[in-house]
Amino acid sequence: MKNKHPKLNFGIELDESIQVDGVSATATKFGESFRGIFRWQQSFFKLVWKQAIIYYIVYVSITLFYSFALDSGNQANFDAITSYLARYTSSLPVVLLLGFFTSTALNRWFSIMASMPGTNRPIALYVASLKEDAADGCARVDLYIRYVLLMWLLTFRIVCKPLRKRYPSLLSIQAAGFLRDHERLLLEKHKQQPGGRSKTLPLVVYDWLNILLRDTCQKGYFTVANDFGRNIDAIQALKKGGGNVIRFASKNVPVALIQAVTLAIYCYGIVSVFSHQIEKHYLTSVLSGYFPLPYALPFFFYYAWLKVGRIAIDPFGSDEDDIDILNIFDGHINGAMRLRNCYGVKITIPSTDSSTFLLS
């Protein structure tokens, strides 16, 4: 279960899953991205270098064609066409459409990240509120932990391709120990019922968790009676968070808007490369012919901006910039193990605490 690529992922690492190679790594990396703006990982340059090369080749080809293949009459015709096209660049509402799209996408992204469900709260709450002298306490905790992790896994399998690749079927989930044989059969039976689909499998596990909690309550295993309701709430929140993630992944920003803005940027790029005008002055003719900065820079800034928006729309893929759900899931497993080991642990209160800071 070791993650092969322990580098930082775009975005965030959830609760249990913060797994960078030590503290300094993060800090350096973090500082790096500000001190040197020429960092490569997840960078602007990495996003655009392929497009930049193609852009440059096309640009120079047009210049060469213009300079050496066209006579002066055809050059005049060419100039007429390019200046006609150039009008497009200025009339296109690229910036505001782009800003609207990217800010919508990032807002959605931030809000989904803020509401991504975690397994820590329900597990910690259950472990804390279960009486320690319960007959089958440990088995109960194990079962609860397994169900919570299973529910999380089934939810994120729906939206996250890498997770689907690791756990391609219910059998593989069973093999990984999250599912028992009779439970798998129940899940498969559910899928054959009306309205039963892969997307409703987490809800079946949610039912199991509710039943388990009710059983715990009825047997009087909760330390405080109200803990029953608190545990039910934690499971509800897990379900709701999962539903939000699925909704977000299915649709967040209208397809037509994404297409419109992508098309607009591509049109802008194509026009900007074709409409470049070869200046008559011998110095600027070289500049304008072989150094397309005034044409290319706006396009590539737009392009990178667009990319940021599109990455924010589809954060559960396997790109470098996407959220590393596999990593996060491993973190959830580790956290669950840690919390499980807390059940029944006693603490001794030192009779006197003579810490330095308490005496200061």
Next chain:
Amino acid sequence: MKNKHPKLNFGIELDESIQVDGVSATATKFGESFRGIFRWQQSFFKLVWKQAIIYYIVYVSITLFYSFALDSGNQANFDAITSYLARYTSSLPVVLLLGFFTSTALNRWFSIMASMPGTNRPIALYVASLKEDAADGCARVDLYIRYVLLMWLLTFRIVCKPLRKRYPSLLSIQAAGFLRDHERLLLEKHKQQPGGRSKTLPLVVYDWLNILLRDTCQKGYFTVANDFGRNIDAIQALKKGGGNVIRFASKNVPVALIQAVTLAIYCYGIVSVFSHQIEKHYLTSVLSGYFPLPYALPFFFYYAWLKVGRIAIDPFGSDEDDIDILNIFDGHINGAMRLRNCYGVKITIPSTDSSTFLLS
């Protein structure tokens, strides 16, 4: 109750109702919309193709009329008029007005989606908190489920035309099993009272739910006393969510603003098609006469942007992009059945749990 068109709807699928044909479908579809920007479903192109054809026909007609029907004097007059009109294009505050309108509409849409009420929480809570040895426990659960679904149905019938078409009257709701005879009479009686309208029917069912909860509490059927309050809250949230949906559907963005922005875009389109100037240069005269891209593209990007805003304003219709409420309601029914079957179910805690992952 099978949904005939299981394709993804614009927007979101609520809790229980996520009903796409399996997992991979979503993923592919989701990837598709980003890899190929030429997808057709819910696309930019589908939104604008009719307008684009009309636009092109008008555009070319004007060019033909100009080139073949007008002599050079009239052509000069025509040029004068078009250049006068063309001023309009640049002076019109289209972009910012449009951005303001669309972002307001999408914000409203996101917030209404986030607060759309579901039936899962109240039902799950009731099932979990009802004592299992209650004499009429099952009948009580059935009644509660039926009332919750009925309240949801009556609420969304107000705003959603397809749902009104499926359940055109209280009798048809009774025929579908959500209403009993004496209950229908009570609802009809309520409509004749002062202040009683179709819009207040869900409130009557809300009263029934409150009475049912109080009855359950007084008979001591709740496992924990505080569950009474928690169930009351869940019903309150359902009522509040329904009220928000109705308010949102009745009015969300001022009509005058919608009209202003729609008129501005249409004016922009009409002017852009009429004001096109035939260039004198023989090459660009062909381009400007028959390839209206510099005129048409901005308009169609604006138009698609406007459409996105207007779809966000009216999400409960029967368009392809609207929220499929019928589908969602079927999901709520299936979810309710699932939760109902959890009532009274016992769970056995395995004495030892030797899952792989617990030993890792």
Next chain:
Amino acid sequence: MKNKHPKLNFGIELDESIQVDGVSATATKFGESFRGIFRWQQSFFKLVWKQAIIYYIVYVSITLFYSFALDSGNQANFDAITSYLARYTSSLPVVLLLGFFTSTALNRWFSIMASMPGTNRPIALYVASLKEDAADGCARVDLYIRYVLLMWLLTFRIVCKPLRKRYPSLLSIQAAGFLRDHERLLLEKHKQQPGGRSKTLPLVVYDWLNILLRDTCQKGYFTVANDFGRNIDAIQALKKGGGNVIRFASKNVPVALIQAVTLAIYCYGIVSVFSHQIEKHYLTSVLSGYFPLPYALPFFFYYAWLKVGRIAIDPFGSDEDDIDILNIFDGHINGAMRLRNCYGVKITIPSTDSSTFLLS
């Protein structure tokens, strides 16, 4: 208490008060506003038609004066002045100032609408949590309902002129049955005390509600002990919501900003009408002289946009677009009556429920 004008108001209808003439009306109206952009009610056209006529008359007068009263020398002078003024139009930061103002105003409007207090929650909670065998249960419920409605009424009287017109004094409120004689005297006494004003009257009723709740708690009339706290919270929320409404109505967007943006739009309009230049070409001279679209359209789009913002700032008036508080209050009364009739009602659980949908 029948509302004479049952048309939809700009904005929202709160909880109990949704009172449109049936369901289809809303839907049609709603659809209308999108299908036909030429609807009149609350429309763009209704907002601007008077200004448009004045604008046109002034515009044509100037043209006529220019064409027939000025000789060519004076015409040149006139042209010089108008072209000097025309600079103003382009230099004025109208769009962004306007967008800033309107989006601030609408955001405030949405947030106040979301936090407008309702009477349903406190009343429903009290009715649900009061023991049914309480000696004076019904009288207690009646008193509670009356106080809640009175507190809502006194709060909204502060901000809403139509409500003040219907209930001009405490005596008229007493005549309507919301106040008893000794209570009115207490309120009037409070107004004479230091810090006592019309604005603090709802707080006195809030005190009464607190006292009533404490009395109910001490007599042991709440079914569950914790219900006391929940009822206190509901009253607190009502008070807080009322405070928010008063604060919003007193001040929401700085006066200086409203003045600046209004002045800017008016200046823009005046300059646009005076700075219109009569083209020399005989065709465009007619167009520019008598068809002021390129000058007028931007102004009227701005003007409508401004109006939307100003309506959002003052939503409690008696304009067509304002929130119909009278209507909402009637809805609250009806809802209170409905909830009151729930107190003590018994429900019978059918022994078997053989609804169609439960068997599916």
Next chain:
Amino acid sequence: MKNKHPKLNFGIELDESIQVDGVSATATKFGESFRGIFRWQQSFFKLVWKQAIIYYIVYVSITLFYSFALDSGNQANFDAITSYLARYTSSLPVVLLLGFFTSTALNRWFSIMASMPGTNRPIALYVASLKEDAADGCARVDLYIRYVLLMWLLTFRIVCKPLRKRYPSLLSIQAAGFLRDHERLLLEKHKQQPGGRSKTLPLVVYDWLNILLRDTCQKGYFTVANDFGRNIDAIQALKKGGGNVIRFASKNVPVALIQAVTLAIYCYGIVSVFSHQIEKHYLTSVLSGYFPLPYALPFFFYYAWLKVGRIAIDPFGSDEDDIDILNIFDGHINGAMRLRNCYGVKITIPSTDSSTFLLS
């Protein structure tokens, strides 16, 4: 404790403190600001009139100097310089920087206003949850009220100059009755301890409130056991709200941003006054020389916009537009007295309630 200037303050009036001279005053004032855009109080005109006069004097002086002191050669030089400077006006990114700044400032302002702590909730909760037969009930309520008001006062003294002026020292607070002698000594002792400062004084009072609540709980004076937690929460909220206010006042928008935007606007103004070009046409030379509207209007709209942002950043001062904290504090005192008088008050439930509206 009567407020000398009972006019409306910019911003909001908090809970208890709404103190306008009666209802109609507000309404009129409110309406006024919309009907007449020429109102003076807190107006655009009041914000800019001084600057406008200076602007006009400088502007006309330059014109006079240009017309009468310079010969035609120097006039040409002058024209060259002004046209060079005029470029600045168009290249400066004034509008967007300004919009960004003002919207950030107003958002912060709205959010701080929404989270400003009030004394009503903790006091009302304590009064409502304290048993009426507690031996020292009244003294306990008095002490609690005094501590809550003291904590509020000590918090707002940190940020609000007028409050510091009214209560310049702990002795003056003691003189006003909010502090007793031994308490003042404790506070002064705290200030000498490490980490003890004026800013931590409210935290000491917060500790007293916690101790008082624990004492009330241990003596069994709360009607319902859970009320202890609810009261603790109310005090926590008061502390948190106070912390937010202090944080907001210390720093909210980065100083560099405020300076940048202020400098940009001032530069814009200076350039606009110096770069005005005297037109050659005899009519427009008068216009451009003595009627600087096209130059001045944009500047003054920017300037008013800037002012709105800066007022929003520093709302606790003593300007006309600032929040009248003195007034609000008086309101809190009055409200506390009102709530105190509720303790122990009995209510009689009328045996029958025959109000008109209940029979309708």
Next chain:
Amino acid sequence: MKNKHPKLNFGIELDESIQVDGVSATATKFGESFRGIFRWQQSFFKLVWKQAIIYYIVYVSITLFYSFALDSGNQANFDAITSYLARYTSSLPVVLLLGFFTSTALNRWFSIMASMPGTNRPIALYVASLKEDAADGCARVDLYIRYVLLMWLLTFRIVCKPLRKRYPSLLSIQAAGFLRDHERLLLEKHKQQPGGRSKTLPLVVYDWLNILLRDTCQKGYFTVANDFGRNIDAIQALKKGGGNVIRFASKNVPVALIQAVTLAIYCYGIVSVFSHQIEKHYLTSVLSGYFPLPYALPFFFYYAWLKVGRIAIDPFGSDEDDIDILNIFDGHINGAMRLRNCYGVKITIPSTDSSTFLLS
């Protein structure tokens, strides 16, 4: 533990840590920043003065080179190149990209500041809810306080370099008294386990806190049973807040966006300095050659704006404008000591309270 630099930090001071040199200092400082826009601390000028000097030197060097080293032919060439480059300045989408970036960064900053975890609530809650006659009450409180502070410290060590410098290792934390020997060994053991890293250390302390709370509950030391759940929640909130801070510090705004906007601004600056055109008129040639305001001002306003955004992205460093975490931590320690001393303190209710304000 005295903070050497007690000056105000950019941003906010959290709960316990407000440590300015008295009240008036803040007020003056606060006022200062508005009255004088020429303040130096954290100012616009301090942000840009180095860049401004370099900019001016380069600018003047180019002018001197142009004026004295180039003949008129080369000057013409130079003019051609600069006018070609100057196009870049106008075509670059600097403003909107910058506005988008900065507003995203500031929004994130405000939201992280609002959710920064504090130690006050968990400690105050524990102290308030612990029975005073608990056998080992004081030791228990001491232990709890130590764990809460330790968890806070371990969390912020991950993101904050100055804190890592003060406490470079677990041993140094132990030396400071926050950690005991056997606890340090447990933490070190955890780091060797799979999934154990520096980032998961706070979670181990979180487990200890949970165990301690359960122990307190089982021994019946909570005054009210429900306090157990409330304390668990407070610890959960601390953990969640810490997770948010770590997530925020690891990644908040995509690197590519930061690079794009930084590059765009730098390009803008370089082009603006190189593309400056020497006017031909002898007066303006001096102005344009040696007074680069029209070129430099927009750049420096952009630059300061950019800086504000970048400071907001990395708030935990050791710059003058960053949040002073060391200071805040000292405040938390002081606050913890203060709360600890509240445990077991008795309060005497004065039999009569004759405060002035109560008699008013």
